[in-house]
Structure formats: C-alpha cells, structure tokens
Amino acid sequence: MSAPFGRRRLTIGGARRVGAYVVLAAPDPGGPAPEPGQFYMLAAAERWGGGEDERPFLPRAFSVLRATGTDPPTLEFMLEDVGPGTRRLGELVPGDGLWVTGPLGQGFTAPGEGRRALLCGGGVGTAPLAIWQDALLASGREAPALLGFRDGEHAEGAGLLRDARVATDDGSTGHHGPVTDLLVAELDAGTPAIVYACGPPGMLEAVRALCEARAVPAQLALESGMACGFGACFGCVVPTRDGSYVRLCVDGPVLDAELLAGVPAH
Amino acid sequence: MSAPFGRRRLTIGGARRVGAYVVLAAPDPGGPAPEPGQFYMLAAAERWGGGEDERPFLPRAFSVLRATGTDPPTLEFMLEDVGPGTRRLGELVPGDGLWVTGPLGQGFTAPGEGRRALLCGGGVGTAPLAIWQDALLASGREAPALLGFRDGEHAEGAGLLRDARVATDDGSTGHHGPVTDLLVAELDAGTPAIVYACGPPGMLEAVRALCEARAVPAQLALESGMACGFGACFGCVVPTRDGSYVRLCVDGPVLDAELLAGVPAH
Amino acid sequence: MPSFCGLELEHPIVNGSGTYDVIAARRAFGEALIESFPFSAFVSKTITLEPRAGNPPPRLFETPAGLINSIGLPNKGLQGYLERDLPELAALPVPLITNVMGSTAAEIAALLEAVDDRDEIAAVELNVSCPNVRTGLDIGADPRELAAVLDAVRRRTSKPLIVKLTPNTADVALVAEAAEASGADAVSLINTLRAFAPAVGPDAVAGEAWLGGGTGGLSGPAIRAVALAQVSAVARRVTIPVVGMGGVQSGAHAAQMLGAGATLVAVGTESFRDPAAGARIRDELRDFSAKSGSFAR
C-alpha cells in the first residue's frame, strides 16, 4: 500500500532506552501498516538544525522496528546516537512533534518453499529484523535470530527480538566474536536456509560472501546516505553486480544479495 | 571593568514568566558586575538554529535586567518572543546551557547636579531601567518610572520596577494612551529633569523630540541589529546628527539624545 | 494564473530539474501524488544524448542548511527517455518541460530536434552548466560562448526554449542578456553553486573528497540569498520571463523570488524534506498573495 503523499506530523507517544539505544514510539493515525523492512524518513518537528556543524537539515532514514496496535497503529523506531540527526531524535520526549514520510521502499519477502529463515543482524540493524520476525512467526514459520553487538550495553537491543542468540565484539555477553561465527554454524547445519540480514557494511558483506560461497539466498537490508527517501534525488545509489546503480530508497533498502558484487563500505 | 574575553557558558538557574515576558536567570561565576544599561550577547548552548527560516545563527543582544547577589552574581534578562532567537531562549529551562559575552557597551550615567531622574520605557525596554532604578535608589536618588505596554498582559512587566506608573495602548491597565502622555505631564511639572529611556523606536523618538523641545537632557538606550556586540562587524550603526554613524554596541547602547537627529526606525 | 512562454499555468510553482522523479514518487505515494500534483508544470531531470550511469557514491553531503550533490546526471539517454519515461510523464496533469544538456552545439542540436518532434513536450529547458570542450569553462559561464551555441542551435526547435543558467559566473545578468539575444524564451536560475565536501569521519584524510564525484553543487536554504541576488540582477536586465529557484522553502520565499522578478518559482531541495513541499508552498503563496493582493510583482 502506498505511503500518504507528503510528510505528516506525528506526536511522540513514548521514548525509552534499550541499552545503548533509544526506542521512539509514535501513533500514526494517517498511515498504513508498514511492511517489514520498509523505512520512514524522520525529522524532529522543532529545531531540526543547529547541532554539530549546524546540522541536521535533511530528514533521516529509519527502518521501522515495529508497528503495534491498530486505530491508530503505533510506529516504533530504534536509534543510536551517531551524529546530529540521531542525537536530536534521541532527545524527543512524549508530546514532541515528529515529521514522518513513509512507509517507503521494498521490504523482505517470505522464504521460498522448503527454506528456513535465518535472521542475522548487528547494532541498529536489529530494527527491521524485529518486525520481520514478528511477521514470520505470525505466519507460522520459525525465525531464529542471530545478533551481533559491540558490547553488553548494546546487546540489550537483542531483547527487542524473541530468543535472539547474541555475539559481542568484547565478549561481555554471548559469543565472543563476530555474529557471522554463529551464522556459519547455522548455515552449515540443517535444512536449506534463506538469510535475512541487516547491519553495518562489514557485517553485511561478510554475510553476503558466506551465503554466496554456500549458494544460500540472502536478502540484505542496506543503508546509504539518503536525502529524500522516495527516489527524487538519485543520491542513495549502490553499485550492482552488472555495473549499474540502484536507488536504495526505491529498489531497496532490502536487496537480493545476488544483485550485489559486494556491500559498499558506505 | 572589561568583559571576560570570549563567550562563556553559563547554566540557566531560573526561567519565569512575567506577563508576556520570560525572565531568565543565570549565575555568572566568571563575570564582573554589569553597569546599568550594558548588554550581553546571548545564545542557547544547544540547538541554536533550526528555527524559523533555519535561524537563529548569530547571538542576540539583551540588556541586563538585573544582576543580583555576589559569589557569583546572577544575571537576569527579560525577553519577549519576537522571532527564532528569542523563542529559543524563551524555551530554556534550569540546567540548560547559555552562551554569554559581556557585559558590553556603555550604560547610563548619573544625573547632573540638581536634575531629577525620570525613567521612561516601553515593552522590553523595561529591562535596562530596572537595574538603573536599583542603582539610582541605592545612591539615594529618586527614580520614578513611567512604562508603556501594549496591553494588560504585557503591563505585568512593570512589576519588575518599583512603583512604576503604567500606560497601555488598549487602556486595560493604567493610562490609556502612549507613555509619553505621562512623560509630558512629568516634564512640565517640577524641577529640571533628565530622562532615561528605553523602548521601541517610535516611543524613543517621541521621547527624544519631547525632551529636545524642552531642552531636557535625555539618555536613550537604543536597539539595532547586531552581529557581534563588540565593535567587530560595523553592522549596528545608527546615524548621528553630524551625518556620521556610531556603532551602537561600543558607543551605545545608551546614547545622549543630543547626538541624534532622530531615532531610526530600525 | 501565470502565463509562461505561451503556457497558461495554474500557479507559479514548478519543480527544479533533477529534484523530483515523478515516476518513482508515484510508486511510493500512488495516485494521491497525481491528484494533488504539487507543480503547475513538470520539469524532467537532465537528459543527455547517451545514457549515463552517474557518479560513484557517496553522492550526497549535508551542509549547514544545505545539500551538496554530486549525482552526475544519471539518465536513460535520449532514446530511453523518449521510449520509457515520456509516456508516463505525458500522462501527468500538467505540461511537461524536458531538460536537456549537451557538451557541443551538435549534441544540443540533436537533443532539440528530437524533442521538437514530440507533442507531449510543452517546452525545453537547456542546462548550460556543462563544461565547454574547448574552454573548460561551463558553456553558461561565458556570455559569448553561450551566444555562439544558442545561435547555432536555436532554430532546431520551435518549442519555447528555457536556458538554465549557471550561477558560477562573474555576472549572470550578462549571460542572461546573451541568452535572450540569441533566442531564449526564458531563463531559469540558479543551478547549484560549485562546492566541495571534505572527507569526514575517523579515517578521513585531509584534502580528500567525501563525494565519489569529487566536487559537487550546493543547494538549499544556504544559497537562497545568492539566488535572490542573481534572480533580481537577471530580471532587471532581460524582458523574457525568469524561473527563480534556490533554497525556496515557503510561500514567503516564493513571494521573495517573485518580488525579485521571477515569473515562476521552482522548488528543489525542499521537496526532499517533504515530498509535498511544492503543494504547501503553492498554498502558502496563494494565501500570501490573497493578503497582499497579487503574486507580489
């Protein structure tokens, strides 16, 4: 279903800390239910600007973490402070205004016959996997999740999914090492899988290479710098295997791993 | 005494509403006591920008309303929301950071022998008269104040001075009409006066003309658009009677009325 | 109801070339986009003779109140545009202006001729922010070079010709005068200001570029005051209509552009912040004009 035309102003209903992350919740009376893997362009309604280097100016892209309830559905987003835009959004409190445009882009598609879903993510890449896990479980499928984090504080984000297995870079919780260690073990055991992954470029590239080597299909939710989120600026392109570019905001953010020769570093 | 070199970061200690105005208070451990009529350049330490038309960018000039206590003295400013800068400052709450530079400029000077002080102000022009009234009273002088406001809500600002007589444009409190009506009555009665005035350009010009016609000395605290407040930009000039310009931030904001052929409209 | 090069338009707000892909936007927003179409004419992104992939990413850099882009004019090429995009663009509820660019007079002539054939296209906009093969300067940076090119190509189309000027020149009004003298029916400005985005982040090497394309162009509110200066300088010196753009975010800004002498106002970067910005600006301008009694000129 298409997104309402134009940005709309929501009111923050909740803002909670989950480990190193902030989860914002905003009832969305005007919007349709998002598909798992879709994203929204967000901006604070007040004082969007005047931060580090006088930014932010453009809206920022966020995968929807979950859309709960109906009449109206409440959108949830998970964010980490990495710069002026995420900092400002992370300061929002209930009652503050939030501009949203969306849902946008192409999300995940269900596993083909006989394939079991494996969810693999890292950091804020947890977000789209949460709503996707919900959908898979709701359709009666299994959806085990493997999540990698920097440290124990970040790993609290794993609580946003059901029964996620965790790896941390510093070994403070779960497996000590990259989440792909867990993925390799899973891939090399059991029935044919399809991998749904979202995370930092290095992790995604590792997932892509692992899956390619094993001829396992994978759907990767990528990130790239976006100005508009709806195909207008041609700024968010990623290079594809055939030497051309796709706009991540309209042809992604979820791309078939096959499309890519590699996951670009930014 | 000179101002500390550079801007310094204070912490808002209090923010209260006085009618249509906000009075901000901030302890100033590093600064000297201001002289009545001096001003400070202020900017919110966080999110200065991103308001209407993506402003504010430059700091804003504010007369000091009062400096109370010592160790450290607390600076008070009185402000009215007229644009993005005053709006942002008016949103500050205790604990927020405030950049200040100052005290800056030339303030009021004491009445000459045998002259009684008359304070005449309007709107946020109330601010410098409050600290000046304090000083006059402390030196054993009288300092009657005449203050004009738009309406009753604004007229609550008169409570910031002692025993001020009030005029309002809409007649909701005090005299119905311009504050200069009150001033004329005062000027035309009693001993030779000196007028200390601060307010909107129209009012100041009326005061200037009244005083000139009666050969009454007057010190006018003017406003003009300022970028720097310390003489660096040459932006804040006002034309003088001799056809040249003075920088209001270094040669003012208080000017002898004699210097001016008229008070400029902005 | 502004009249512009013989087109009777519903209102003065159009899009800046390259800042709105209605085909993609329709996928995102569906028919609501068409029903409340924000622009009174639609300007295509720049089309070149041959297809272009555009620049390697990153293509975007955010600046204080602005955006630097180094998109590199990706497009399907003339044939791709005519075959694949034109049918969809022709179905829009407003006239279509096709923006073209070539690096030689011969290329431009070929583009103009191809466009001339198509009734779906109401007017053509020629983007002259393209380096001249001989001088290295943009064709539009030098009044004489531009005049020479226009003199050579103007007769290849009978459609109204809008010349999209470059702001990266010493005196844009001189260039606009040359365009008028050589047969332009309108001029549009400003295009983006030449800008550099430095590499940022922990691994940034001093002097390195953030953008895959090296340098880029600055747009958005940061450049509005420059745009107003150029638009008013041009409008005072030409008699043909002017399309003003650069950092317009509100009806008040649009009124300022009209006040500076523009007949139409284009919205670019602001559409990225709000896909329906054009409609909002149109409405704000209408209210503004209702109050002040005219479209401010």
Added chain:
Amino acid sequence: MPSFCGLELEHPIVNGSGTYDVIAARRAFGEALIESFPFSAFVSKTITLEPRAGNPPPRLFETPAGLINSIGLPNKGLQGYLERDLPELAALPVPLITNVMGSTAAEIAALLEAVDDRDEIAAVELNVSCPNVRTGLDIGADPRELAAVLDAVRRRTSKPLIVKLTPNTADVALVAEAAEASGADAVSLINTLRAFAPAVGPDAVAGEAWLGGGTGGLSGPAIRAVALAQVSAVARRVTIPVVGMGGVQSGAHAAQMLGAGATLVAVGTESFRDPAAGARIRDELRDFSAKSGSFAR
C-alpha cells in the same frame, strides 16, 4: 609554525579583513585580548584613500547558517588609518597586514606606496572585490583586468602582496594564476558571495531590499563548501601560498582548509559568535594536528 611570505607565524589562524576591530575589542575585553591574542597575524579592515562612512543601516541580515553584510567599507581613509589606527595596531603582539582597496590602478598605487613607507606593516592585502570603473565587473572577476592592474602597481611596494580574490567569478583559479603571474606573493579567498536580503516583516514590500546598501555579501558556514571548492581549485593551480577562509568554525574546518591547500586559515563571521573563536580554533587545530601528525598537508 607556518612560514608565510617571509613571516614566521606562531600558528595558521588569522582574522578575515573587516571582521575584527581589535581597537574596539580591546575597549570591551581589555588586556586579556592582547594576552591571549587569537590570531598569528592581524589583518586590518579595508582601507581606502579617502574616508568612507559606509552604507546606511540596516547593514546586517541573518540567513540560514550565514550572515549577509552590507557594511560598505567604512574607514578613516589612508591618512586617518596611518595616523590614528596604525600606532595601536603596531602595538599588537603579531605582525600587521594592512588591507587596501582602490577602484583604479592609480588609487591602488598610492595606497601601496603609503603602506610601503611604514615598517609597522608586515604585508599588504589588496582587496580586488571593487568594481572596475570601466567594465563594471569587479577588478578581481576578470583575470585580464586584474593582471593589468597588478602589472601597473606591483612595484610600488616591496612588501609581500596578498591579493584577496573575489569568489564572484567563473573560474577563480584563472584569476589566481593571473595574480601570481603579475607578482602576487599570496592569494586569499573567499570574500563574501554576492547576495540579496529581501525586506521582511509585516510592512515588507515584495522586491524591496532589507539592507540599506541594496545588495550584500554572504559569509559564514552557509558558504564553507563553496570556499573549500575555490580554495582547493586555486591551491592546485598556483605555487604561492593561499589564505583560506569562509565559514570556518572549528579546528576541523581549519584542517579542511589546510587540506584543501591553504597555508593560513582566516576566521571571520565565527568571531562574531565568539570573540575568542580564533583562539579556540587555533587550539582545536593544534590538538587535531597533534593527533594526525601535521597541519594536515
């Protein structure tokens, strides 16, 4: 310790001409200003032969992340400067660079000669953002005009000559090359971008100017990306040192200017937001350079 035109400077941060009046600042801040003087050299505001009152107010307009000024170069004139300001400026703890402007070669020659006599002055900066009486274009907008002027005046002073370029030109590197060929010892850029501030407020009439001087010049972070583009274009094409400026607010920005090829970095508008910004930027740059091992070039 950058070496610049024979001057050994303590650090690379200087002020932009016309953005710091140390004499007034000393009245406001006292000796603390001198004791922690923010700049490694002090650049005077532009001096003309005759005194100028400057433009009627308003002279300032705030834009998104920027400032438009239309100050109009008020100054005491050459004699007033030499007699009244020079003694105070000569007492500063850093070398003095005197900025001058003239609208003809003869005026400029007179200024350079007068400056040449004074040992207190370490170098002279020639502001060429002045309309040429004959062409109407700024002298610095056209490489040929600038070369002609410099050829006529260069020998009037034996002091290092910095040419302060105008950014309002098609290809600033061409102009910089001309300056170098005609004897400039350094170039500095960017000066402000030509800009228009529309009247605002309830009584604003569309098309009217806010500024008493009509048009103005845009400075501040809004133009930093344009400055970086011009500085790097120039630094690649000349061998003389470059003073880079435009929107520098932090040590990171200063490092970007150095990375773009500047030898010195000037701070202008940011000093308005913080009188000690230059000192902060110097310190931030020092920390930054300590980490990355050099002044980033």
